[in-house]
Amino acid sequence: MSEKKFIMGNEVMGRAARAAGAKALYGYPITPSSEILHFWSGEACGEQGRKEGLVFRQAEDETGAGFMLIGGVLAGARSFTATAGPGHVLMQDAFSMAEAMRIPVVAFITQRGGPSTSTVIYSQSEVNLTCFGGNGNGFRVVYSPSNLQELFDYGIKIFNTAWKYRFPTFLLADGYLAKMMGEVEVYDPAEKGIKMVPTEAYMLEKDRKRPLSEVVPTPEIDIREDGGRQYECLRNCLNLEEETYAVNMEIKEAFDKAAPEIVEHEDYGPQDAKTLVVAHGLVSSAVRAAVDALAEGQDKIRLFRPITLRPFPEEALRQAARGAERIIIAESAVNQLARFVKESLYGHCDTALEEYFRPSMGILPKEIIDLVTKA
Amino acid sequence: MKEPFKIIASGEGGQGVLSIAKIIAYAAWQQGFHTIYVPYFSTEKRGGVSVAFAQIWDKPIPFPKFHKADLWVALSQRAVDRIYDYLHDDTVTIVNSFLVKDVTRIKKWKPYEIDATTIAKEQLGKPRTFNMVIMGAMLKFVPGLSQEGFAKALEKTFKDKYERDASLRELNEQAFNIGHDLVK
Numbered sequence: 001m002s003e004k005k006f007i008m009g010n011e012v013m014g015r016a017a018r019a020a021g022a023k024a025l026y027g028y029p030i031t032p033s034s035e036i037l038h039f040w041s042g043e044a045c046g047e048q049g050r051k052e053g054l055v056f057r058q059a060e061d062e063t064g065a066g067f068m069l070i071g072g073v074l075a076g077a078r079s080f081t082a083t084a085g086p087g088h089v090l091m092q093d094a095f096s097m098a099e100a101m102r103i104p105v106v107a108f109i110t111q112r113g114g115p116s117t118s119t120v121i122y123s124q125s126e127v128n129l130t131c132f133g134g135n136g137n138g139f140r141v142v143y144s145p146s147n148l149q150e151l152f153d154y155g156i157k158i159f160n161t162a163w164k165y166r167f168p169t170f171l172l173a174d175g176y177l178a179k180m181m182g183e184v185e186v187y188d189p190a191e192k193g194i195k196m197v198p199t200e201a202y203m204l205e206k207d208r209k210r211p212l213s214e215v216v217p218t219p220e221i222d223i224r225e226d227g228g229r230q231y232e233c234l235r236n237c238l239n240l241e242e243e244t245y246a247v248n249m250e251i252k253e254a255f256d257k258a259a260p261e262i263v264e265h266e267d268y269g270p271q272d273a274k275t276l277v278v279a280h281g282l283v284s285s286a287v288r289a290a291v292d293a294l295a296e297g298q299d300k301i302r303l304f305r306p307i308t309l310r311p312f313p314e315e316a317l318r319q320a321a322r323g324a325e326r327i328i329i330a331e332s333a334v335n336q337l338a339r340f341v342k343e344s345l346y347g348h349c350d351t352a353l354e355e356y357f358r359p360s361m362g363i364l365p366k367e368i369i370d371l372v373t374k375a
Numbered sequence: 376m377k378e379p380f381k382i383i384a385s386g387e388g389g390q391g392v393l394s395i396a397k398i399i400a401y402a403a404w405q406q407g408f409h410t411i412y413v414p415y416f417s418t419e420k421r422g423g424v425s426v427a428f429a430q431i432w433d434k435p436i437p438f439p440k441f442h443k444a445d446l447w448v449a450l451s452q453r454a455v456d457r458i459y460d461y462l463h464d465d466t467v468t469i470v471n472s473f474l475v476k477d478v479t480r481i482k483k484w485k486p487y488e489i490d491a492t493t494i495a496k497e498q499l500g501k502p503r504t505f506n507m508v509i510m511g512a513m514l515k516f517v518p519g520l521s522q523e524g525f526a527k528a529l530e531k532t533f534k535d536k537y538e539r540d541a542s543l544r545e546l547n548e549q550a551f552n553i554g555h556d557l558v559k
Contacts, residue, residue: 006404032416120416147435180413180439181397183404282438289437362440 002187009178010082012148013108013171014039015186016155017080021196022106024055024079026068028087031120032175033110036082055079062087066094069105073098074234076201078159080106084175086117088126089133095168096134100236100247102215102254103202104162108155108171110178113360122175123360124281127336130172131310137248139255141169141262142310144280146288148184151177154307156189163197165258166215172309174332176362177282202234217250219243259311267320269302270295275372276324278304278317278341283330283363290368299372306340314344321349328371330356330363379432380518381441385458386450386471388425391506395448396427399513402528403431403520413439424453431517446516448509449475456480467516469558471509487512489557495550504550511554522555 007015014036017025025040037058043049044056055072059065065081072079083091088109098105111126113119132138141161143154154171162169189196200208202216212221212232222233238244266284269291279287284305291303304320306313321327327349331337334357341353356363356371382399386392393414400412408431415426428444430436443463449455450471459481462468468484473492489512495505514525529547530537537544 006401006410175416176413176439179416180411181400182411182436183409286438362438364441365437 002185002191004183004185006181006183008035008181009148009151009173009176010035010110011039012151012184012186013082013155013173013178014043016152017106017108017159018043019152019186019189020156020159021078022080022159023053023077024057024069024072025081026055026057026059026065026072026079027081027083028059028062028065030062030084030087032112032122032178033082033084033087033108035178036108036110062090063093066091066105067097069107070094070098070103073103073105073199074202076199078106078163078196078199080108080159082108082110084110084178085112085114085120085126088129092129092133095140096136097236098168099134099136099139099251100217101220101234102166102217102251103168104166105168106158106162106170107168109173111172111174113175119360120175121360122362123333124174124283124331125333125336125359126172127280127309127331127333128339130170137252138310139167139251140310141165141167141308142172143170143264143307144172144309145177145307146281146284146305148177148180148182152184152186156194160194160197161262163199165254165262167255167258172281174282217247219246255311262308263311263313263316264307265313265316266303266305266307267316268305270300271302273300273302274324275299275301275326275328276304276320277301277328277330277368277372278306278337279330279363280306280309280337283332286363286365287330287368289365290372293365293369294372301368301372306337309337309340312340312344317341317344318348321345321351324349324351326354326372327351328354328356328368330368330371331358332361332363333357333359376433376518379430379434379436379441380446381444382429382431382446382448382513382517383426383444383458383461384429384448384450385424385426385454386448386474387453388423390425390450391503392425392448392450392454393427395506395510395513396429398510398528398532399517399520400429400431401532402525403429403517405528405531406520406524408433408519409435411436411439424451424457426454426458431519446513448513450509451475452477469509469512471505473505487558489554491554494553498553499546499550501546504546507547507550508554508557511551511556512558514551514555515558525551 044054468486472488491505491508
């Protein structure tokens, strides 16, 4: 039943996974994401969790956890992990494999300061890593929630996106969102008419509703026969450049096809504002407040916020940028969101882009207001 | 309210400063406000200055951190020395004077110096109640928050503890009232 609670962001994400019907968490604790694991271990050890067969596994490290997660998905369990910073770096090996084989792993990322161990608090500097980590081409889905409620809403949604489109899917939060407490409405997705996309084993079962050939790139499936039975073997180690090329192009084709259905953005504020501010995640909440504060005066601004960073809402941004006399990119990192903006607007927009980069620092509404009014 | 009301509780790790901010935020939420609480957290578990941020508003709160507090509480000397940067001209400041001996740095804010530790030990016979004394004092300055509403929030927060030991409820009430009355 729907209920309003006063809880911490990490618990919100744990509850979202539970509401989505997730069965297994494989992970290794790291600040600021650890309470997601605490919450899940509590659920898994509880009476109800035992009855349902919930799985909680703490691996020896994040590399192990990442591959265990792949194992859970291959067995058909709605599985996820949670990590941050250096742990997130370690998990890229497994995430690359998931990207290569279209394995719908789900991960909650709570960005902390970087580079390296750095601070355990806050930044937006895991955008590159989440979107493009590993040695692939970034065929992943990445959502960037801007408040506690969205941690829950999108925390459910990522499981459906992952299993419907079969791409690694991420909820990219940050240390403040993870650790802050506030009001959240938690609910059973069915109450809101949200149907959970069914999961299915990649291995172990013969009859699949969705044949693997529809999902896994052709060169990675090897069909063998033994004693009159057919076995589908998966491989991510390829012999030929041509095979690798085929794998990449098949993934690209699938991603390009799915992208228009997945992509999401928020366009907030007066459409006649001359200044467009591009921000994502928690920073966009601050910009939203600045939009409200400036709504009545001469210095009206409009917020463009990508909700999905991958795929990026390129076309929507181009439209929003049309007619803007100033475009400001605000992020708690250096050139990570801005890179997407530049790529999207290249050749489509003559307005100079202003950068407001504050790596690891929060961005408050007043800073945005000052940027606009004191220029 | 034009702006969110901003609170900082600071002290040593283990003193319960996070709980102070969390309980006040929770109480305000129970009374229908939008509230956000966020702890400052670092790699150390003990021996560090502990800081918590809480905001209360009648609208959704745009960002969990802030630069200047409206109500600022310091429970240790180090907290005074390190966290005073978060004060604006009109910040209300409260210190536990048993642990904060030197208020020179924050003199111009005319801090309320409350010897919560001695009160807790001598008047209440339970040193841990010093936080409740401090919260009693703090509540005088939080706009829109009623004492009854705060008591209700305490009931929920300490449900398990009160069930185990009902005398704790009365003790907390006493501590709260002492703190509340000390601020004129």
